[in-house]
Amino acid sequence: MIDEIRRVAEQYPVARSAILPALRIAQERHGGWLPPEAFEEVGEALDLTPAYCKAVASFYDMFHLEPVGRHLVELCTNVSCALVGAQQVLEAFEEELGVRPGETTEDGAVTLRTIECAGGCGWGTVVVVDHRYREPVRAEDVPGIVQELRDAD
Amino acid sequence: MPISEILLAGASERDLTKLEEYHMVGGYAQLARARELEPAAILAELDASNLRGRGGAFFATGKKAGFMPRDSPRPKYLTVNADESEPGTFKDREIMLRVPHRVIEGSLITAHAIEARHVFIYIRGEYLTEFEVLRAALDEAREAELLGGVTLVLHRGAGAYICGEETGLLESLEGKRGQPRAKPPYPAITGLYGAPTLINNVETMATVPKIMELGGEEYAKLGTPDSTGTRVFSLSGNVVRGGNYELPNGTTLRELIYDIGGGVPDGRELKAIIPGGSSVQILTADQVDTPLSYDAMREAGSSVGSGAIIVIDDRACIVQLGLRVAQFYMHESCGKCTPCREGTRWMVQLLNRIEDGDAEEDELDLLLDVCDRILGHCLCPLGDAAAMPIASYVDKFRDEFREHVRAGRCPYGGESSLERVFAPVDQHRGHPTVEVAT
Amino acid sequence: MSVPELVTVSVDGREVQVPKGTGLVETALAAGIEIPVFCYEPRLGPAIGACRMCLVEVEGMPPKPQAACTLTAQDGMVVKTALTSQLARNAQNATLEFILVNHPLDCPVCDKGGECPLQDLTFRFGPGRTRMTFPKRTFDKPIPISPTISLDRERCILCYRCTRFSESVAEDGELVAVNRGAQSMIATFEDEPYRGRFSGNVTELCPVGALLPTTYRFEARPWEIQTVPTVCGLCPVGCNVNVTTREGKVKRVLSRNHPDVDGGWICDKGRFAFGHLGARDRIVDPLRRQRRRGLQPAGWDEAVDEAERLLRAAQGRIVTALSGSETVEQAYGLAKLMRTGLGAHTAVLPEEISDAVDGFRLPLSAIAGAELIVVVGDDPVEERAPIVDLWLRAARRNGAEVVTTGVGGGAKACRQLAGEDDELGRRLRESDRPVLIWSGSGGAGGAHVAACAERLGFGSKPDSGVFYLPLTPNGRGVVEAWSAASDDEGPDPDPIGLLFVSGDEAASDPSVRSLAERADAVIATTMFQGSAVGWADLVLPGTSYLERDGTFVNLEGRLQRLRRAVVPPTPDELAWISQLAGRFGVEVSPYPSVVFGELSERIFGGLPYGEVGERAALRGREPTGELRAPAPAATPKGRGLRLVRYRPLFSGAAVERVPELAFQRPAAEVQLSPQDARRLRIKAGDEVDVRSNGTSRRLRARIDKGLVAGVARIADEHAEELQATVEVARA
């Protein structure tokens, strides 16, 4: 992994520029989140302190500092999506998964989160499932999506 | 209706993500021609076109490029802003998905115009598919030796609205927390890695090949004199056909919302319009005939911003709208400067109280005063972007705010379309290190 | 030097002329107007414009308030501050209100209260009433971010001074801001302590009571304290400090910013080691060996009588061992007693100091502006003279190249540098602002580097410089004082009749200990029981640099004034040296000022005591005549790695007595070059055995990119009895 990060860093005039890709690689390796060791590894690869790496990671929403489920369901509740029923879609997910936003199902399968505008406003509600956009999603589509995740597991 | 195809030209007929197809519509011909020209000649075309930046600030593109020093002992950089995170905006995404080569071509022409050998495209981290499409296009272009010795790096963000602000973007690209920098010095002098840097929006870049093709003067005939050319407008909210539409600047909101977008669905009434992304002032239904141009919008007390039109019908509680918008800015404030960091949080607290019906009348004035105290005092425009819209909601819908105070509850009685929307800041509630939001 | 262009700026109607490019905050100050700031601190690098306290109106700029801290003076600029501009006044009120929105009003119990910039500004500009009616941000508080620093996040106003210090001054990258927006907070990594050598500076930078020294919590209020300006006596840099005292006790040590010496920073040893004054094993009464009963407390008269008796009994066969932490006056008084009173000219000097480097004298601050810096030697600069490391970092940030060379064989490296076809030497010769620094043992007191500098043509370059980093805080002063007392010489005594050990450092030096074994009698002056009790016949209580008046000479050759911050629990050394000297017909004044007056003629050009100054000046370069480097000491040969021992910053008698500094003590590790580590298949963090001649130590490996191959570097206290050549293998 350290070599992989260093290869990415070669694209930039200054290695530190590779910290976002590096953290992304580390997050993938660590099952979707960044445990303390991850900051040590990224720090070693880019010659930065773990504290610095964590400072950067905690600034960005796509890095998780706590464990997440095997699947990530992220739902936009910003204005455009909210106007067309994002809250109802969210509630459908809460119902189906039995968790509140920010939580992970007990079996560790799915983490549900709300996010700010994902950039699909004209086709709300936007739901991002494992980094791929689904749009538009309505409350009635939710059981199908959850089933799909359970099947894939 | 006047759906134009300048920037998206050819994309409905062909799969322009493929280099081969892009060549068929004259792709990269302008790049070849531009490389024959002196950089100054390209800047002159841009000046003649009166192209203004499509990222939201509306700065004249040719003029900004002209700020770049001619000779610099350090390398020069072009940075393309593909961070698109302004609520309501999804047009850069469309452009990247449908005409990725045009983005690359425009960037390479611009790089030549400022004599930069290095281009970075900063694309928001959530845009995975878009990144893949752009990467494939870039690989094709590189394979076809179109880069002409220029290095072009696709850099993915990781989820932070503030990285769309140009100096926040540079910090992020340098591997830091994406907190904006104090200006001066301006990026054209001290930008990426301390070197001269030009930052432009994706749409701005994708327009450049078309300007070269038509000629600056010809391009300037499109749109209105103050807002030349076309834009890809993002239409969303309570409208039948949301989506991206390329139209000449100066098209009215009515044409866009009703003629193209099919109007407000379910027989509801139009209540308000946010004409340029969540950072701009709200317009009331009676302003629906305002043209989408710089001057006209300014006169109407708002702005075209990022070209994102959010349609709001009569089911929406404006206090809840204010709360949700304030929550967004609170969540996205970078935390560097005091008024924005503290002010957005205070705004959220006040709006929550008003929505709950617990506020006193003078707290509406306090809310306005908090907005006023943020406005013009922050390090970067994000603070203003939070204060201006919220202040406009209170101004234009004061009665509705009063009603919350007077009745001691939300007049929509739980029936508002924005009722209790769960915002990302709410996820921080009760978190051991990331404490209570309100 | 070129004269900077002057520009005229109007601030609130007052015109001032300042050099073009002067910051607007400083420009206003020149006009007698204060622009309030929080985040602005030029020593931390370019202004960041974060707090928005400094908003002013500037004519001709966009019609909104501008952050004065990010602007510089331009000719014809018209600036209006809150004094004359409603726009600026509104802006400042707004910022102050926002800062206070989440700031607890716990000033009565806050240690910063009474000396808090936020409190002062609130008092001057604040609204007097809060409009905030919501719960403020709450955090667990205070949390220790190290044993010496506590953090109260509720009080933090996120000015980012501390994190900028960590990132761009100390460059330790340990103290950072995490999260974003209203959730932002200052933190270290997980539960790790902030382990920088300079961490304490953040407690001075913090403009509120968020970062406080744990050693000062609830210890004093600003109106009951005294401040004594003095210099730190713990390393050869001699940082200028203010010592806070209350009721005769030292409560804290703060920087006093000598721009040429320390730039306003001090290291954690200088800041936190004052606790040694009250150490439990501090000796406050003389101790005299009684037959069978061992050392017993004695009265002062008895002790001086006994000292006189022992000195006479030795019949001139006396050796004096000095620590290098004595004041110049104390060393001179002792020298006079021994040399003129007793004819005893033999001394174990704290270290060898050559005056050759004085020909290339330069203020430390000039390092920051150097072009090419070559550090020669074995010891990490930050362990020997920590502030010099900060100057080196500043130099690097300013574009200088810093090269470390000659680890394990500095003298040879010097020769090579000065040779005809050495590439680095050529560049030093060509540079206008080259600097040479010797950091380590075997440097012949600077003679090697000085000779090298001369051959590289430094003599004709006023901006070049040579620094020799001594091991002891006043080694230079002590050596000069010893030689100033007499020109006579005498044979080394054999056998030794009396060994006189001055100070705890000398007492803990193994070579001094072995002399003691050969001496008929030993007199020691030490502060602590642990140092000499057990092998001395008479122990006279010692004092600390914080308890003495006098002068010190730092590594630049700068003479600085030490002031007594607190009265020692025992007469100071000069008092009884004076008394004792009288018994031998030698006049030594008990007053440092008088002693200085006498010796100044001989070694400081007659400078009066009163003019040593609060911010001492540096003497000019002194011609040294022809320089010849001594022959380098032979480097031990043999298989395996050459052991380089160094004295860590956080070591020594004072540090050992301060529990808060225990976490800063050097880890039990051996530093290896990446090449050796690879060859020996050792990874960072591995447990390794370091062996020589039958002794073995188990240590953890650390890979240091700055180290040359062939060397194993270990802190003194962990190297113990290891020999000069060691074998290292994974355990």
Ligand SMILES: Cc1cc2nc3c(=O)[nH]c(=O)nc-3n(C[C@H](O)[C@H](O)[C@H](O)COP(=O)(O)O)c2cc1C
């Ligand atoms: C908070 C904030 C967010 C922004 N986000 C974006 C963005 O996502 N994309 C963008 O192109 N410009 C964004 N901008 C505007 C940029 O700062 C900058 O003006 C723009 O990229 C310049 O390109 P242009 O001249 O081509 O418009 C943002 C500005 C602010 C203050």
Ligand code: SF4
């Ligand atoms: S206005 Fe907000 S986002 Fe911009 S610098 Fe200030 S805190 Fe950061």
Ligand code: FES
């Ligand atoms: S002092 Fe200028 S913004 Fe803080």
